[in-house]
Amino acid sequence: xxxxxxxxxxxxxxxxxxxVLLLLGRGSDAWGHWLGVLASAASAVLAxxxxxxxxxxxxxxRTANVHLFDWIPAGDLTVSAGLLVDPLSVTFAxxxxxxxxLIHIYAVAYMSHDVDRRRFFAYLNLFIxxxxxxVLADSYALLFLGxxxxxxxxxxxxxxxxxxxxxxxxxxxxxxxxxxxDMGMLVAMMAMFATFGAVDFxxxxxxxxxxxxxxxxLIGLMLVLAACGKSAQFPLQAWLGDAxxxxxxxxxxxxxxxxxxxxxxxxxxSGPIFEQTPTAQLVAAIVGAVTLLFGAIVxxxxxxxxxxxxxxxxxxxxxxxxxxxxGPIGYAFAxxxxxxxxxxxxxxxxxxxxxxxGMGDEVNMRGFGNLSRYMKVTWITFMAGWLAIIGIPPFSGxxxxxxxxxxxxxxxxxxxxxxxxxxxxxxxxxxFYMSRLFFMTFHGxxxxxxxxxxxxxxxxxxxxxxxxMTVPMIVLAIGAIGLGGLLTxxxxxxxWLEPVTGHVEHxxxxxxxxxxxxxxxxxxxxxxxxxxxxxxxxAVPVAPPTGSVLTRAARADLYQDAVNExxxxxxxxxxxxxxxxxxxxxxxxxxxxxxxxxxGWGERLRxxxxxxxxxxxxxxxxxxxxxxxxxxASRV
Amino acid sequence: xxLVNYLVLSGILFSIGSIAVLTRRNAIIAFMGVELMLNAxxxxxxxxxxxxxxxxxxxxxxFVMVVAAAEVVIGLAIIVSIFRTRGSxxxxxxxxxxx
Numbered sequence: 001x002x003x004x005x006x007x008x009x010x011x012x013x014x015x016x017x018x019x020v021l022l023l024l025g026r027g028s029d030a031w032g033h034w035l036g037v038l039a040s041a042a043s044a045v046l047a048x049x050x051x052x053x054x055x056x057x058x059x060x061x062r063t064a065n066v067h068l069f070d071w072i073p074a075g076d077l078t079v080s081a082g083l084l085v086d087p088l089s090v091t092f093a094x095x096x097x098x099x100x101x102l103i104h105i106y107a108v109a110y111m112s113h114d115v116d117r118r119r120f121f122a123y124l125n126l127f128i129x130x131x132x133x134x135v136l137a138d139s140y141a142l143l144f145l146g147x148x149x150x151x152x153x154x155x156x157x158x159x160x161x162x163x164x165x166x167x168x169x170x171x172x173x174x175x176x177x178x179x180x181x182d183m184g185m186l187v188a189m190m191a192m193f194a195t196f197g198a199v200d201f202x203x204x205x206x207x208x209x210x211x212x213x214x215x216x217x218l219i220g221l222m223l224v225l226a227a228c229g230k231s232a233q234f235p236l237q238a239w240l241g242d243a244x245x246x247x248x249x250x251x252x253x254x255x256x257x258x259x260x261x262x263x264x265x266x267x268x269x270s271g272p273i274f275e276q277t278p279t280a281q282l283v284a285a286i287v288g289a290v291t292l293l294f295g296a297i298v299x300x301x302x303x304x305x306x307x308x309x310x311x312x313x314x315x316x317x318x319x320x321x322x323x324x325x326x327g328p329i330g331y332a333f334a335x336x337x338x339x340x341x342x343x344x345x346x347x348x349x350x351x352x353x354x355x356x357x358g359m360g361d362e363v364n365m366r367g368f369g370n371l372s373r374y375m376k377v378t379w380i381t382f383m384a385g386w387l388a389i390i391g392i393p394p395f396s397g398x399x400x401x402x403x404x405x406x407x408x409x410x411x412x413x414x415x416x417x418x419x420x421x422x423x424x425x426x427x428x429x430x431x432f433y434m435s436r437l438f439f440m441t442f443h444g445x446x447x448x449x450x451x452x453x454x455x456x457x458x459x460x461x462x463x464x465x466x467x468x469m470t471v472p473m474i475v476l477a478i479g480a481i482g483l484g485g486l487l488t489x490x491x492x493x494x495x496w497l498e499p500v501t502g503h504v505e506h507x508x509x510x511x512x513x514x515x516x517x518x519x520x521x522x523x524x525x526x527x528x529x530x531x532x533x534x535x536x537x538x539a540v541p542v543a544p545p546t547g548s549v550l551t552r553a554a555r556a557d558l559y560q561d562a563v564n565e566x567x568x569x570x571x572x573x574x575x576x577x578x579x580x581x582x583x584x585x586x587x588x589x590x591x592x593x594x595x596x597x598x599x600g601w602g603e604r605l606r607x608x609x610x611x612x613x614x615x616x617x618x619x620x621x622x623x624x625x626x627x628x629x630x631x632x633a634s635r636v
Numbered sequence: 637x638x639l640v641n642y643l644v645l646s647g648i649l650f651s652i653g654s655i656a657v658l659t660r661r662n663a664i665i666a667f668m669g670v671e672l673m674l675n676a677x678x679x680x681x682x683x684x685x686x687x688x689x690x691x692x693x694x695x696x697x698x699f700v701m702v703v704a705a706a707e708v709v710i711g712l713a714i715i716v717s718i719f720r721t722r723g724s725x726x727x728x729x730x731x732x733x734x735x
Contacts, residue, residue, distance in 0.1 A: 611731030614666075618658050 004053065004064040007083045007136060010046055010093060014039045015129035021122035029118045033111075036121030037104045040128055044097035051090050062087055062499050065138055065202075072141070077197075084138035084201060088500040091335065092135035092265060095342050099257045100128050102472035106350050107249040109468035110357065120160060120247065127153035131258055135265060139200035140189050143266075147185060147230065150259045151178045157254060158246040170242035177239040181229015181263075188222035191215060205272035216273060220280025223270050224287060227263025231317050234291040238560045240314055241298075244306040248353030251306060256313045256349050257342035264317065264338055267324040268331045271501060275327070285325025285415075289422040292318030294558060296429035300436065301554030303544055304363045305352045308437045309345070312389065315430060316341050322419060323404045330407045331501035332494040337400035339493075340484045344388035344396055347476030351382035354465040354473065355441060359448065360458065365437065366542050367457060370446040374462035377470045379442050381477035386438045388480040390431040390524050396484030401427060406516055409509035416510045427520050431527030439536035447542050455542070642683040649676035661726045663715045670711075674704045 017039030021032045028035070054062045063086040072079040083089075104124060111117045130149025137143035159171030192199050195215045196207050208216065227233065232240035243255050254260070267274065267284055274281045295315030302308045320338050323330035356363060358375055372379040388397040405427065409420035446453075448460045464470065487493035509516060546552070553559060649672055656669025678697040685693020719725045 613727045613730065614658055614661075621654055621658070 004050060004085050005066055006046065007050060007064075007066050007085050008068055010043050010050075010097070010136065011083075011129050011132045013042050013046075014125040014132070018122045018125035018129060021118055021125065026118075032118030033104075033108050033121045036125050037101065037108060039125050040097060040101040040104045043128065043132070044094075044101045047090065047093040047097045050085065051094055054085070054087065054090055059495075059499055079139065079141045079199065081142050082138040082200075083136040085136065086500055087496050087498075088265075088269065088335065089135045091339065091497070093132060095339055096128060096131050096135070096258050099342055099346050099476070100124075100131075100253055102475055103249045103253045103257075103346065103350070106252075106353070106469050106472040107247070109466050110249055110353055111247060114247075116160070120157075123153055123156045123160070124249075124253070127157065127254060127259070131262070134262055138202070139198075140185075140192065140204070141199050143269075144182075144185055144189065147226075147262065148182065150254070150262065151175065151182070151230070154178075154243070154250075154254050154259055157250040158243045160247055160250070161245070164245075167245040170239075170245040174239040174243045177236050178229050180236055181226045184222040184225030184229065188219045188226065191219045191222065195219070201269070208272045208276055211276065213277060216276040217279050220270075220274050220277040221283060223266055223273065224280055224284045227266050227284070227321070228287060229263075230266075231260050231263030231321065232291075232314050233263065233287050233318065233321055234294055235560075237291060237294065237314050238557065238564055241302075241307050241310050241557060244304070244310050248306065248349060248356060251310070252346045252349030252353070255310065257346040260313060260317055261320065261338045261342070264320040264324055264334050267321070268334055268501065271328065271331055281325050281327055282415075283325070285322050285419060288318045288321030288323070288325050289419055290318070291315065292322060292426045293422060293429070294318070296426050296433065297550070298554050298557055299433040300429065301547070301551045303365050303555075305355065305365050305368075305437060305441060306349075306363055308365070308433060309349055309352060312430065312434060313341075313345055315426065316345065316389070319401060319404050319423065319426070322423065323407055326407050326410070326419070328502050328504045329410055329507055330404065332497045332504075333400065333403040333407055335497060335501075336484075336487065336493050337397075337404055339487070340388065340396035340400045340480070343476050343479035343483055344385040347473055347480050348382055348385035348389070350469070350473045350476065351378050351385065354378040354469055357465050357469070358462040359460050362448070362460070365440040366540060366544060367448050368441045369444045369448070369540065370442070371462055372442040375442075375464050377464055378473065381470075381473040382438065382442065384477035384480045386434055388484070390434050390528060391427055391520065392524065393521070394485050396480050396482070399484035399488045402517060402520060405520055406509050406513060407507075409511055409516060410507040411510070420510070420516075424516075424520060424523060428523035428527045431524040432531050435528040435531030436535050439531055440540055443536040444540055447540065639683055639687050642679060646676045646679040646683065649673075649679065661728055663718070663725045663727045663730075666727055667708075667711055667715065671704065671708065674700060 017035055021028055021035060024032075063084070066083040066085060068081045068083065070078055071081040104121070107120065107124065108117075111120050114120065127150060130146050130153055132146070134143055134146030134150060137146055155171050155175040158174050159168045162168040162171065189199050192204055195211050196204050198204065225236075228236045240255060240260065244251055246255070274284070292315050295311045295313070295318055299308050299311035299315060302311060316337070320334040320341070323334035323337065352363075354375065355368065355371060355378060358371075358378075359368065362368070384395065388395040391398040391401045393399075405420065405423040408423040409416045411419075447455060448462075449455045449457045450461070451459045544555075547555070556562070653669040653672030653674075653676060656672065657666045660666050660669065678700050681693040681697045681700070683693075685691060685697070715725060718730055722729060
């Protein structure tokens, strides 16, 4: 039977599981986490079955529309809910469910001491369901449903420990900054309705080359804005660092492997729109290039292991955005890097979680050092992720990132030189800060109190994590080692995505490919060597040194928060205060003034009714006399 | 003798009556003031009836007297009843409706 029509189950299983866990409440505490794992695993199996079936079909038949129901029937306007099963969405479905399941398993152990573990799994399942809606949707409207769903799940999970005010604030920050991007998405959808009268992919993409460039540019730019919000790209990137407040499995799944890559998915999916608007494409590429450097610079200065990884995520997604902004030549490589990144970055986050687990939830890398002796599995798996992200052949990251750097050098005029150089330099900086993280954590001298030395801080007893945590790390590490090379053989991944991204002739970069490749590797080795000299061969101070101006700026996220506060938050606050003042003084003032004025007049009029008959009589007499005078005067 | 003198007398009586109503606190006195005003009005009606040579004015004066008689009965009854319940015949004390 045709399993493609069962694609809806992919979404339904985790969604039902999430609902069950939330509705049963504490009653399902004992087995809730296993239900969560099971739901995610079932989706993963189904995704693999669908993948196998697609592989069995010819390249041109690998697209199936699964109509579910008419979602919004309103007169001439009908928005139907349907799933689009094609190589791109299935690739994502595999990534989400497979990595998701591994992280679910990991979280069983990682969250075992948390009283709210069941609620955590309910949210994780909700996230999986929403993310699958996002990538499987066949219209922007349904995509937006998933888009908001993952935003909600992200909010709930960042603020999972919301008894800590700081974490709750971080969740709110992520939510609010995502809303800015969502506005872009909404405007893009409205523009689509205005231009095409529909928001489903088929209609929009079919009519895209007939539409005016102005409308296309508006839609494209708004989609880039949406992608910036969700994928933490410049200038909406500030929330990602704070999002590390969530439990580490959340950081691994949502803020590294899947949700933050939704922006890249959006741009690749909207390829036919971006075809029509070079402006929006260029903007996407510039955003990617800026974020790439931004994240890399921030990553060099942070001492919090999770924040370094967050900055690195930002930077790597910058690579993907850059590739997606290059147009069809970059789409496949953007997705390729997204997949390999999903594996090695999730693996490293889980490794960081394992380190925290063994070190009493310490995140400051200056308090680590020499952990390779105590956590062998974590060390080895983390090393795989580290080698993959800095792009040492033959690890995964080399294949995907190298392709992006090559693509960045393709083109005419100033663009290949600028984008290519940025991508190259970014690779070097990436190597530096990731090696810094790796050496500071696992090598060098121990900088924590083991009970025998006289170092400050609470006593630590680093130990390897349980198998439930190490096995997912090992699986992800295997992906980090082999996946990139495997998918590169015979360009199989690029060919697989061709039904979506279109076939692209090979373009020659402005520099010869071997030159680019060698330069990249030299820069990477240089960066890694520098980090080795500074953070492994020589002692790392426990207290952070003051550092140069750049270091201090990078520690403060290049003052992005300050800029946001100065440019948006404070004027916003002033605006709201002015509005509140106007409301109380003018609007309320008018209403209250009317009331108290009436009251005052009533008070005065009341005095006339003094209860003395004689004064009434006097008033009557005066009135009669007055009336007489008027009558007589008018007679004369 | 000019009939105008009657009108002047009527005006004087009316003034005295109204001043009595306005200035005196005792309900009986104020009531007497009202009667005086009514009679001043009667005198005017009779005078004008005489002046114009028809009987309308005098007929109306009779009506007024009948009404005044009825009014005296009711008014005095009210005053007596107020005096019995409140122990005072001062019209300034009769302010229950106000408070």
